Amino acid sequence: xxxxxxxxxxxxxxxxxxxxxxxxxxxxxxxxxxxxxxxxxxxxxxxxxxxxxxxxxxxxxxxxxxxxxxxxxxxxxxxxxxxxxxxxxxxxxxxxxxxxxxxxxxxxxxxxxxxxxxxxxxxxxxxxxxxxxxxxxxxxxxxxxxxxxxxxxxxxxxxxxxxxxxxxxxxxxxxxxxxxxxxxxxxxxxxxxxxxxxxxxxxxxxxxxxxxxxxxxxxxxxxxxxxxxxxxxxxxxxxxxxxxxxxxxxxxxxxxxxxxxxxxxxxxxxxxxxxxxxxxxxx
Amino acid sequence: xxxxxxxxxxxxxxxxxxxxxxxxxxxxxxxxxxxxxxxxxxxxxxxxxxxxxxxxxxxxxxxxxxxxxxxxxxxxxxxxxxxxxxxxxxxxxxxxxxxxxxxxxxxxxxxxxxxxxxxxxxxxxxxxxxxxxxxxxxxxxxxxxxxxxxxxxxxxxxxxxxxxxxxxxxxxxxxxxxxxxxxxxxxxxxxxxxxxxxxxxxxxxxxxxxxxxxxxxxxxxxxxxxxxxxxxxxxxxxxxxxxxxxxxxxxxxxxxxxxxxxxxxxxxxxxxxxxxxxxxxxxxxxxxxxxxxxxxxxxxxxxxxxxxxxxxx
Numbered sequence: 001x002x003x004x005x006x007x008x009x010x011x012x013x014x015x016x017x018x019x020x021x022x023x024x025x026x027x028x029x030x031x032x033x034x035x036x037x038x039x040x041x042x043x044x045x046x047x048x049x050x051x052x053x054x055x056x057x058x059x060x061x062x063x064x065x066x067x068x069x070x071x072x073x074x075x076x077x078x079x080x081x082x083x084x085x086x087x088x089x090x091x092x093x094x095x096x097x098x099x100x101x102x103x104x105x106x107x108x109x110x111x112x113x114x115x116x117x118x119x120x121x122x123x124x125x126x127x128x129x130x131x132x133x134x135x136x137x138x139x140x141x142x143x144x145x146x147x148x149x150x151x152x153x154x155x156x157x158x159x160x161x162x163x164x165x166x167x168x169x170x171x172x173x174x175x176x177x178x179x180x181x182x183x184x185x186x187x188x189x190x191x192x193x194x195x196x197x198x199x200x201x202x203x204x205x206x207x208x209x210x211x212x213x214x215x216x217x218x219x220x221x222x223x224x225x226x227x228x229x230x231x232x233x234x235x236x237x238x239x240x241x242x243x244x245x246x247x248x249x250x251x252x253x254x255x256x257x258x259x260x261x262x263x264x265x266x267x268x269x270x271x272x273x274x275x276x277x278x279x280x281x282x283x
Numbered sequence: 284x285x286x287x288x289x290x291x292x293x294x295x296x297x298x299x300x301x302x303x304x305x306x307x308x309x310x311x312x313x314x315x316x317x318x319x320x321x322x323x324x325x326x327x328x329x330x331x332x333x334x335x336x337x338x339x340x341x342x343x344x345x346x347x348x349x350x351x352x353x354x355x356x357x358x359x360x361x362x363x364x365x366x367x368x369x370x371x372x373x374x375x376x377x378x379x380x381x382x383x384x385x386x387x388x389x390x391x392x393x394x395x396x397x398x399x400x401x402x403x404x405x406x407x408x409x410x411x412x413x414x415x416x417x418x419x420x421x422x423x424x425x426x427x428x429x430x431x432x433x434x435x436x437x438x439x440x441x442x443x444x445x446x447x448x449x450x451x452x453x454x455x456x457x458x459x460x461x462x463x464x465x466x467x468x469x470x471x472x473x474x475x476x477x478x479x480x481x482x483x484x485x486x487x488x489x490x491x492x493x494x495x496x497x498x499x500x501x502x503x504x505x506x507x508x509x510x511x512x513x514x515x516x517x518x519x520x521x522x523x524x525x526x527x528x529x530x531x532x533x534x535x536x537x538x539x540x541x542x543x544x545x546x547x548x549x550x551x552x553x554x555x556x557x558x559x560x561x562x563x564x565x566x567x568x569x570x571x572x573x574x575x576x577x578x579x580x581x582x583x584x585x586x587x588x589x590x591x592x593x594x595x596x
Contacts (some may be wrong), residue, residue, distance in 0.1 A: 036379070104421065122298050125298065125532045125576070126571075127531070127534030127537065128574070129534040129535075129538060130533070130537060130568070133553070133556060137313050138312055138526060210424060214426050218538060221538070222541065224556075239502050241542070248436055252436075253427035255432065255433070259429065262424035262426075263421060263424040265419060266420055266424050270420065
């Protein structure tokens with residue numbers, strides 16, 4: 001009973017907070033579009049048509065066509081799906097692994113754990129784009145590899161966010177009592193520490209989903225991400241750069257879609273943060 | 284302060300070492316052999332072997348690693364294994380372009396970001412605040428390469444005011460600044476968004492502090508409260524985050540350099556990657572890392588200087 005009223009209160013705060021509400025609507029729209037992109041797209045995103053090369057936006061092709069006469073609108077929809085998929089999968093894995101690492105390191109303490117955290121700090125001191133490109137060269141292009149790279153970039157972030165609060169929480173009375181009645185480390189971490197930091201993790205997951213989508217776009221833009229002909233928003237912008245004078249709509253609309261996606265998740269995360277903890281700060 | 288500085292500098296050394304090691308290992312396990320890349324698909328096995336020997340790739344990993352370490356200490360990165368030119372020369376040519384760009388970006392961001400952030404915070408929940416917040420969130424969300432393309436589209440293609448590509452002549456200041464403007468603006472706007480947001484939340488946090496209430500209670504003018512008590516303390520946390528910004532900025536500079544074809548470090552890195560130019564790539568990564576470590580170091584020292592509490596830790 002207590003639990004229900006608490007979650008209902010949270011839901012009400014959530015709906016009252018305009019930022020998170022608008023963000024949630026935008027993100028939801030995006031996810032629905034991505035899921036149904038196959039049915040929503042008016043044309044086959046890969047079908048070429050030489051008679052309609054680089055036609056500006058008009059009634060039949062509302063975002064115009066690209067250099068092979070492919071419909072840009074259909075490609076943006078399909079590309080959004082790829083980008084979103086890559087973002088969600090890599091952030092989800094990064095969250096699970098990173099959160100566990102951070103909590104375990106914080107709870108167990110000791111020298112090795114300090115060393116792990118130091119190492120993660122150093123990894124984070126590298127610009128994402130530079131590190132991402134390096135690892136992509138080792139792994140080679142491909143969607144799976146992009147997911148791996150972004151996951152690697154996400155793990156230290158989550159670990160760091162979970163590590164610091166764990167240090168404080170493990171000294172709290174309820175943890176000490178749990179230990180006194182004989183709860184194991186695993187149980188303490190999952191049942192007693194995780195619920196305390198879950199709010200922060202949720203906020204960060206949303207915010208970093210935006211970061212992950214932007215990173216995927218950056219890697220594809222640099223030509224080391226998901227290779228063509230699979231449309232992703234990043235490689236569409238990249239191809240469009242060569243046609244900026246004759247067909248600017250290719251880059252324009254693809255980039256706009258990236259902006260919309262990242263903005264939606266940032267807005268949602270920002271609102272969620274206002275609700276959970278106004279002091280938390282993120283990159 | 285001296286002890287604090289020495290401690291901070293010593294901490295920076297292992298960071299560089301680890302970066303060198305990670306780079307070294309990553310490049311070595313990457314597929315593609317530089318000798319094969321350079322000679323093409325139809326080269327004979329003997330020719331490839333000979334070239335590998337000439338490049339020094341036939342030696343053991345440890346020897347190559349020690350060589351790389353030696354290069355780091357002496358700041359001499361040897362020669363490119365692809366075109367044979369001394370890497371230090373190429374770096375010297377590329378570095379000014381990147382430094383110019385990032386400095387311009389930081390200065391632009393600080394110059395416009397701090398006032399907007401303070402203004403936005405002091406007028407919390409008004410229309411100005413909402414517009415400011417939306418714009419800065421937009422700046423955080425827009426990929427720097429897309430912003431660059433948009434600016435290029437407007438100011439070089441539709442209204443041909445600025446050059447589309449290139450870095451300009453490094454010895455000609457006017458030409459240089461002319462080429463710097465659009466890429467600098469791109470990075471500067473992104474930076475402004477970050478600084479605005481950070482300043483806003485920092486000012487808001489400081490506003491809740493007891494000493495602000497005390498200052499107001501003892502009858503100081505609002506002007507004095509803001510300039511003497513609020514801003515000085517709010518700026519502390521902004522200085523503390525210069526390090527984080529520098530990392531974001533360095534990553535952004537790579538993307539912007541690619542969009543505007545500026546002959547800086549970012550382009551050098553991508554070029555070296557495509558050719559599997561191990562030695563050049565290693566050197567560029569080290570320079571990037573040094574760049575980030577140096578800015579972090581300066582930020583930390585600055586922070587220690589303005590906030591005596593930090594020094595004692």
